[in-house]
Amino acid sequence: MNVGFLNINWTDVLDVFLVSILLYQVYILVRGSIASRVFLGYLFVYVFYLVVKGLGLGLLTAILQYFMGVGAVALIVIFQQEIRRFLLIIGKSTIYTNNDFIKRFMGTSVLDVKTKNLKEIVDASKTIASNFNGALIVVNKRDDLGKYIETGELIDSKVSKPLLASLFNQYSELHDGAVIIVDGRLKAARCVLPVADGVDVPSSLGFRHRAAMGMSEATDAVVIVISEQTGKISLAVDGELHGGIPVGEIQSRLEEYLASDKQRLTH
Structure with missing residues (x-):
């Protein structure tokens, strides 16, 4: 033609x-x-x-x-x-990551460990929030968070409510920065996260919430962020901040996201 x-x-x-x-x-x-x-x-x-x-x-x-x-x-x-x-x-759209048989064969045990520790993480988050201590807790999905772990103090410990609560105590030397949990293990504390700087990021957000958004944008991890001023718990996924989630639904939202191929939390 x-x-x-x-x-x-x-x-x-x-x-x-x-x-x-x-x-x-x-x-x-x-x-x-x-x-x-x-x-x-x-x-x-x-x-x-x-x-x-x-x-x-x-x-x-x-x-x-x-x-x-x-x-x-x-x-x-x-x-x-x-x-x-x-x-x-x-x-994430390849045959490997969407094959149910392969996921069950390769990833079930890791997923079980993650979901088993979510109750400890959520309970610790509630305690931290009630004490009005700020916190950043990163929970991996599939991404290797090694380069972010290296920015903090290595711990490599079993996840527990007392440990998380003590790390984010205002008198703890490790309360600044983020805690990173990979495959059910608390790998490091006081980690440095990338900060979201997009033009659509509200100027009212503090540094902690910007870091949560930046980390969730750079990786497929979910980030639990607790406000030091209000004591409110929010979740950051895929560069978006989800606030106003009922406390009783936080664990189910986390389980659903970590167990699926979704990149966003359900509303």
């Missing part, structure tokens, strides 16, 4: 359609963050580069071509969290 001076066939239409879907998915991943502005700016420059190249402006094309090459490396650095999330989404 000829449209003006263009010769278009069905493969060109399919190519444009697939690229459009890819660009839309990338935009969804970076939407609401500072990286989204960088993405749109780079996309604008790339379109301008194509126009200049099509017009045959050699010098400007060479300059923009060099810029695009350097910019591609810069984008990898800027979008490292978004790229990781994109690959994580792909990984």
